[in-house]
Amino acid sequence: MSRIVVLGTGTGVGKTHAGVALVSALASARVSVAGLKPIESGVPSEPSSAITTDASALAAFSTFHVKHPPPYALPDPVSPHLAARRLGMRLDLGRVTEWVDAHACAEVLVIETAGALLSPLGPGVVNLDLARALRPDHLLLVASDRLGVLHDVAVTLHAIRTMAADLPEPLLVLQPPAVPDASTGTNAAELVELKIVPRVVVFPRAEPAAEETRAAAKLVLSTLALQGEIQKA
Ligand SMILES: Nc1ncnc2c1ncn2[C@@H]1O[C@H](COP(=O)(O)OP(=O)(O)O)[C@@H](O)[C@H]1O
Numbered sequence: 001m002s003r004i005v006v007l008g009t010g011t012g013v014g015k016t017h018a019g020v021a022l023v024s025a026l027a028s029a030r031v032s033v034a035g036l037k038p039i040e041s042g043v044p045s046e047p048s049s050a051i052t053t054d055a056s057a058l059a060a061f062s063t064f065h066v067k068h069p070p071p072y073a074l075p076d077p078v079s080p081h082l083a084a085r086r087l088g089m090r091l092d093l094g095r096v097t098e099w100v101d102a103h104a105c106a107e108v109l110v111i112e113t114a115g116a117l118l119s120p121l122g123p124g125v126v127n128l129d130l131a132r133a134l135r136p137d138h139l140l141l142v143a144s145d146r147l148g149v150l151h152d153v154a155v156t157l158h159a160i161r162t163m164a165a166d167l168p169e170p171l172l173v174l175q176p177p178a179v180p181d182a183s184t185g186t187n188a189a190e191l192v193e194l195k196i197v198p199r200v201v202v203f204p205r206a207e208p209a210a211e212e213t214r215a216a217a218k219l220v221l222s223t224l225a226l227q228g229e230i231q232k233a
């Protein structure tokens with residue numbers, strides 16, 4: 001079993017899109033895979049056809065049954081620690097890992113974190129702590145291909161390397177923003193040239209299950225050395 005934890009340099013950078021693309025690529029190769037979003041805020045308390053949650057987007061492409069409900073599907077569209085506090089709760093990492101471990105029979109787990117690497121989950125607890133508690137085999141770091149990304153990636157990697165040297169080195173995925181800026185398209189080469197990362201996988205602007213996205217997802221999987229599993233079909 002392989003666990004891929006998806007981290008972000010920010011919110012809205014394309015973590016769910018990349019996660020769904022990976023789940024879809026694995027599913028199409030008949031790998032048993034579950035896409036999990038254990039902590040999510042802004043989830044309507046009544047199921048709504050108007051709002052797709054990250055959890056449901058990931059579950060929709062999963063071939064392994066995702067246990068419902070996830071541990072923390074929080075209604076308020078604010079930082080999960082705050083959304084939990086407003087319900088008189090604290091986020092408990094043990095509850096999250098227990099739920100994730102309940103999917104251990106899947107060959108691959110793709111687990112999306114909420115927000116960015118150091119987004120708080122409680123006093124003194126951030127997503128990086130959750131990532132560590134999930135015992136990942138691989139980390140994916142997702143960033144947006146726009147101005148500021150050189151700094152965002154450098155800072156995020158610095159935090160991982162200094163605060164969690166035991167974790168695997170993340171593979172960087174760049175997602176094209178809806179509105180490109182003057183840097184879009186140049187950042188991948190700059191990140192490598194400046195030795196901020198050894199390699200980058202750039203995703204196309206397309207649906208997560210589109211053919212061109214699948215090629216990028218397969219590149220991620222082969223780079224993560226999961227190629228054996230995706231070539232199994
Ligand atoms: N490569 C892409 N092609 C098309 N749309 C994308 C791409 N990456 C992200 N998006 C869109 O950008 C928005 C934010 O992406 P999302 O994956 O939800 O970010 P996050 O999970 O980091 O909050 C969503 O509407 C998503 O569909």
Ligand SMILES: [Mg+2]
Pocket residue numbers: 015016017054112
């Ligand atoms: Mg998301």
